[in-house]
Amino acid sequence: MAARSARLTRRKTWLGATAVVALAALNAPAMSGFAQHAYHRWRIDQPEYRARYGHWSLAGLPEKYRLNSIHAILLHTGKVLLIAGSGNDVEQFDGGVFKSTLWDPAADTFKKIDTPADLFCGGHAQLPDGKVLIAGGTARYEKLKGDVKRAGGAMLVKNEDPDRARTFPEGTVFRSPAGVEYRSQFAVRVPAARKAGRGDRVRVTASEARVFVEAADEGPLGITNTTEQYAIDGLKGADARNLYGIANKLGLDKKDFQGIKDAYEFDPVTEKYTKVASMREARWYPTLTTLSDGRVLAVSGLDDIGQIVPGKNELYDPSTKTWSKAPTRYFPTYPSLFMTGRGKVFYSGSNAGYGPANKGRKPGLWDLATNTFTTVPGLRDPDILETSSSVLLPPAQEGKVMVLGGGGVGESPASTSRTAVVDLNAKRPAFEPGPDLPQGTRYLNSVIMPDDTVFTTGGSGGYRGKHASDIHKSQIYDPAANTFTPAADPQVGRDYHTEALLLPDGRIAVFGSDPLFADKAGSRPGHFEQRVEIFSPPYLHHGKRPRLTADGDTETVRGDEIVLRTAHPADIDRVRLMRPGSATHVTDFDQRSVALDITRRTAGALTVRVPEDPALVPPGWYMTVAVDKRGVPSPAVWVHVSRYRADEGSAAERRITRITGTLTR
Template sequence: MAQRPSRPTTRKTLLGVAAVVALAALNAPAVAGFAQHAYHRYEINQPEYKAKYGHWALASLPEKYQLNSIHAILLHTGKVLLIAGSGNSVKLFEGRAFKSTLWDPATDTFKKIDTPADLFCGGHAQLPDGKILVAGGTARYEVLEGDVKRAGGAMLVKNEDPDRARTFPKGTLFRSPSGVEYRSQFPVRVPAAKKTPTGRIGPVKVTASEARVFVEAVEEGPLGITNTTEQYAIVGLQGKDADNLYGIANKLGLDKKDFQGIKDAYEFDPVTEKYTKVGSMREARWYPTLTTLSDGRVLAVSGLDDIGQIVPGKNEIYDPRTQTWSPAPTRYFPTYPSFFLTGKRKIFYSGSNAGYGPADKGRTPGLWDLRTNVFTPVPGLKDPDVLETSSSVLLPPAQDKKVMVLGGGGVGESRAATSRTAIADLDAEHPAFTTGPRLPENTRYLNSVLLPDDKVFTTGGSHDYRGKGASDILKSQIYDPAKNIFTPAADPSVGRNYHTEALLLPDGRVAVFGSDPLFADKADSRPGHFEQRVEVFAPPYLHQGGRRPDLALGGRTDVDHGSEVVLHTTDPAGISRVRLIRPGSATHVTDFDQRSVALDITRRAGGTLTVRVPDDASLVPPGWYMAVAVDTRGVPSRAVWIHVFV
């Protein structure tokens, strides 16, 4: 692995600055520190340094638009949708102060967006028409044991009436045989009971239907605790309704209450810049993964449900044409599993995830065939017990079908972390991981972003859980898949760990958002503060001097799979490659959409390039893409937007 950046300069400048530093050191350490900082600031702004390592700059985010960025999504308008929801703030959650901000990096301008629900820790994906599906979010915040005031838990609401479904609003009361009352925290709909004929002329068998809802005791304290199965009357029902409809609960206690998800789903329109509610999911989800399939539908898996437990493998698919959900094959995964579409109705799970779930369940990487619901493990990954909060990317170009896993930590609040990287070749006869080059340090929460020159930019992270012990890593690297090596990049000035995300921008820069450390000092004695600064990295290819390639569309924006696209450029002969890059959709160092597809150059004529879009919809899922031309120096053009339709 390459060493950290050396500090090249002229002999005259070096001796002069060294003399200043030495003189300052003789007078006072503080002055010496200032001189060293001044030298570093001078050095990183030199053209030679930028050309080798790139350059960081802070975006100017006005205070009125600042938010705890949990989700960052690049839109086909070139703007970035930043979603906080309640932003991991109980105060904002209780005040229903849900936030989204739209940032235009081209003009460095911002706009507040009305946010209809707490989309904090939901899932999201790019839809074929360019809208963004956002599904799930927060119904309830975690309450630690000792802070729980009212006993609560799951209540199954039963319906033995075969002729009528019933809906009970939030706040419905359930009364135990001993008279203790519990209040539902959400509305619940209970289908009609099921009728089953027992013979041609025999009686009909009625099977009670059921639906689950979270309840809490009306009164505070231990009176509401029960560890036995009880039947609960629904307060206000009489006669046959009281007989047919009732609650069943096994345990209602004062133990820890975890985060709870919502069923709500929305589409965000980049043109109108508004959220619109669509059909709700069948399951509530908090920390779900959404993956766009080759036919434009979206698979939703995992997440914490409406009682704070991981959804037990009940997956579902969203159809944007009808804006409704239908069941998908049943399979269990921990929350925010990293998925990659690798074939028609075939998903690769890298093993990376963002927490929540037992250490011995759903952690094995493998290929999942949605048609047969067969899961085939992919072996060979070293340190498989430190995959939580690891990073995963589909290496460019996507045609190679190679997925890289980088770093990671132990399950939960473990201090374990690794510098391991590994690459799975999914195009091999027997797919398996091989070990890649190590990161400079043991790292969890690493952000990894695909660049137009077929390299991968990685930045940030921490050694410890949520940056404990002041363990943020102020380093960046660039991975070259062709050479299988990391080279150092300029160091960021802002530490990033939990709740951080990064995106490639249309101009070739990389923007990094968020970070939610537990503590603010090395001794872990002061609470941390959410990082609201946005830092932008300009890779070395933007500092090579000379003219940058230009690119423009020569015709229609909408193209079909397998069709050709004419691009205008002043130097077609100087273009070495053209890439189709899907806009990112990132949260918790997981990007739901990121991929870079090679386009065959079929013709160079005059001031035009003709390129062909692959005809494989599993390689190029329908939607909007950035087309980028890269010259022989590795310098990319600014992106132009192309819409690949279903």
């Protein structure tokens, strides 16, 4: 009786929608449009449609928790950390208003998080213990040439005293030979000078540190294009002789964003930020990539004077919470880097802007141990990689990386529908063409799903969605078939400052979007998109899902087995270990899906083995998902993969690693 009633209800709804469409066609264009919309809403809500294309819905984000989501990070508690910082809003920056929100998708609850600094446009990565490293952010917003009122630029602060380092606070005055005053915009520490030799042969080499300065007075008086020495206000005698500034050019030209050196760990359990050691370089738009040993590589970004960090990379060790020098190599900002081996990183060529068109743009394999870079050829439209998407295709054992879409350098209107795939396990890796996207697309989000497919959504045809070019389309890529199939259309357009994450229940959440204009003519300024839209993939509409529980402790190590309880183990086709995402600017270097071998099936249980290779399974928390023979995944079970086996003498190995700096375990 219930089934008959449901059929009658659907029939009445269909007849009603048909009648409205017919009436609209006979009467008015406005009515016709309304009826077509009603029919569309009816159609996409049908079970058959959802089972084929999936379904979109909006999260009920209360107004007081809304923010300009620049960063979205899935935590091992199942919650999502959304970071805005100042949210690309100079008024909030000037007012010191920095925001983070914690969202629990399962309970649909929200919580404001105290945010200690402007983490807007920093970098982040998952750490072995489940905390998240966030490094860099915003020290200063850009100013266009006409808006710059005070001359400014880089001041090198020199110290010729070998016995003492000095720290100068923000606001320190540097005076030119002509008496023009400049004030430092940040505090700066200058190490002691270096002393070599003995007796009469002692040689002192001045140390130096850099700080951004601005003229005390507005106007052209502060402009200089000559190298001069600047006295530091308040110093006398030997200090005045040993400590001074050197500047080559101080002007009224455009000032780019400037980065900070600050770094923090966010603890998903306490739900608080904790400051750790600062980076050696300030970074805005940096990439943070977790390596096979659990350390994090930080590269690129705009520095404390608004220039791209010139290849000075560094490593964060979560066991000591300190930074050390990494091999030198130049990249444009937010380069897409994927850990693909012990001490080996693949650069897909994708990046999120800032940097010359002819430097650091070629894809290739970077060996950190030897600091060698091998270019990977074969990519069509190699000059249209900015704001493209890159993803490590599932399963990670295949060693394949895909590049999707992209745009020209800077504010170029160019975009491409090109996709390409490179097999990094091949003897001579080279890109091979993939299927084209439906149209030229930049800012495309790509999310790995448990059924070994990749969901792609949104983007725009133009720079930051100019000329109303947001693309309200989604598609699913199948690496095995090398084909796209269409998915349901999203309601919300997404372009710059957007990100997407796989949730533990198998849904996908999409955040942010920061269009330059709100209309096709470009006459009205755009507004930041604060709605959160959630996609339920087709596999969630294919009937009852398998269920998993972990047998005993959820702690494991590489090479060990995990026992998973499930009612029908014979129905399970595959099991995947999925690293939680950490996304910003349509980049996500943490997400990966690792195939687990099913070693035994017993009554009510599966036994699976974790791969031994740390390049496949870097230490940290993972979602374990079983997929049945229909392609339907279970909700995730969280498992923590430790760095070391209990019998390996982990303390000794860690000590050796700190001494040698090895990147090979």
